[in-house]
Amino acid sequence: GAVVSQHPSRVICKSGTSVKIECRSLDFQATTMFWYRQFPKKSLMLMATSNEGSKATYEQGVEKDKFLINHASLTLSTLTVTSAHPEDSSFFVCSASEAGTDTQYFGPGTRLTVL
Amino acid sequence: GQNIDQPTEMTATEGAIVQINCTYQTSGFNGLFWYQQHAGEAPTFLSYNVLDGLEEKGRFSSFLSRSKGYSYLLLKELQMKDSASYLCAVRDGDYKLSFGAGTTVTVRA
Numbered sequence: 001g002a003v004v005s006q007h008p009s010r011v012i013c014k015s016g017t018s019v020k021i022e023c024r025s026l027d028f029q030a031t032t033m034f035w036y037r038q039f040p041k042k043s044l045m046l047m048a049t050s051n052e053g054s055k056a057t058y059e060q061g062v063e064k065d066k067f068l069i070n071h072a073s074l075t076l077s078t079l080t081v082t083s084a085h086p087e088d089s090s091f092f093v094c095s096a097s098e099a100g101t102d103t104q105y106f107g108p109g110t111r112l113t114v115l
Numbered sequence: 116g117q118n119i120d121q122p123t124e125m126t127a128t129e130g131a132i133v134q135i136n137c138t139y140q141t142s143g144f145n146g147l148f149w150y151q152q153h154a155g156e157a158p159t160f161l162s163y164n165v166l167d168g169l170e171e172k173g174r175f176s177s178f179l180s181r182s183k184g185y186s187y188l189l190l191k192e193l194q195m196k197d198s199a200s201y202l203c204a205v206r207d208g209d210y211k212l213s214f215g216a217g218t219t220v221t222v223r224a
Contacts, residue, residue: 004157034212043119044158044202044214093157104212106150106157 002028004096006107013084014115021079021110023094029074030096034104035067038091050077084114117141117213121203126221127193135188135201135218143208149177149188150202152217158202162188190220198222 003026013019023033032051036044048064050056050071058064066088068080077096081088091111095104118140127133139147146165150158164170164179164186176189190197200217207213 009155036214041123041216043216044204046211046213049211103148103160103163105160108157109155111155 002096002098002103002105004030004094004105004107006092006094006110008110009108010111010113012113012115015085016083019081019084019112021081021092021094021112023077023079023096023107025075025096025098025105028096028098030077031074031099032097033071033077034095034097035069035077035079036093036095038093038109044093047079081112084112086114088112089114117205117207119203119205119213119215121201121215121218123216124219124221126223129193129195129222129224131193133190133193133220135190135203135220137186137188137203137215139184139186139203139205139215141205141207141213144181145206145208145210147177147179147186148204148206148212149175149186150204152200152202154200161201193222195222195224 005024007022035047038044047062048056048058050069052071056069071077093109095106097104121137149161152158162177169178174191179186200219202217203215204212
C-alpha cells in the first residue's frame with residue numbers, strides 16, 4: 001500500500017530557531033501533498049496544499065512566511081517553521097495523494113515542542 | 116466555514132458493536148471519509164462514501180445520507196486493537212478535507 005513517512009517524529013527546539021519537517025511518499029509519486037496541524041483534542045486543520053514544482057496554496061489565516069513549504073520533487077515536501085515560538089508547539093501531519101486518485105495517505109506526524 | 120461534529124468518546128465491550136455518528140455542514144460535498152488513528156501514528160484510511168447508502172468492508176461499515184448531512188461508522192465484533200481515535204472527514208467543493216475532532220473509542224475486555 002501507499003506509505004508516507006515524516007521526519008523527524010519529534011523535535012524540541014529553542015524559541016527563535018527554525019525547524020524543518022520532511023514528508024516523503026515512499027512507493028508512489030505524490031503530485032499533491034497536504035500539510036495539517038493538530039492541537040490536543042482538536043481537529044486536523046489544513047494549513048496548505050502543495051503541488052510539485054509550484055508554490056503552495058495556504059489556507060486563510062496561515063502565515064506563509066512563518067510556515068515555508070517546498071515541494072521540490074514528486075516524493076518530497078518540506079515544511080519549515082521559521083523563528084518558532086512556544087505557541088507554535090503542536091502536531092504537524094502531512095498527507096499525499098497520487099495523480100488521479102481520491103485518497104490521501106497520511107504520514108505519522110511530527111510533534112513539535114518549542115521551549 | 117465547515118462544521119463537522121462527532122462524539123468525543125465512546126466505550127464498548129470486546130465483541131460488541133459500536134456506532135460513531137458524524138454530522139456535517141460544508142460548502143459543497145465531494146465525499147466523506149473515515150480514518151482510524153492510533154496515538155502517535157498516521158491516520159489510516161477506513162472507508163469512503165460519496166453516494167447515499169451503506170458501504171461494508173469486513174467488520175467496518177459506513178453509511179451516508181447526503182440530504183441529512185449525516186454519516187456513521189459501524190464497528191462490529193470489537194477487538195482490543197480497535198481502541199483508537201476515529202476521524203470523520205468531508206471533502207468539500209474545493210476537494211479539501213475538513214476533519215472532525217475525532218471520537219476516541221475504548222474497548223474493554
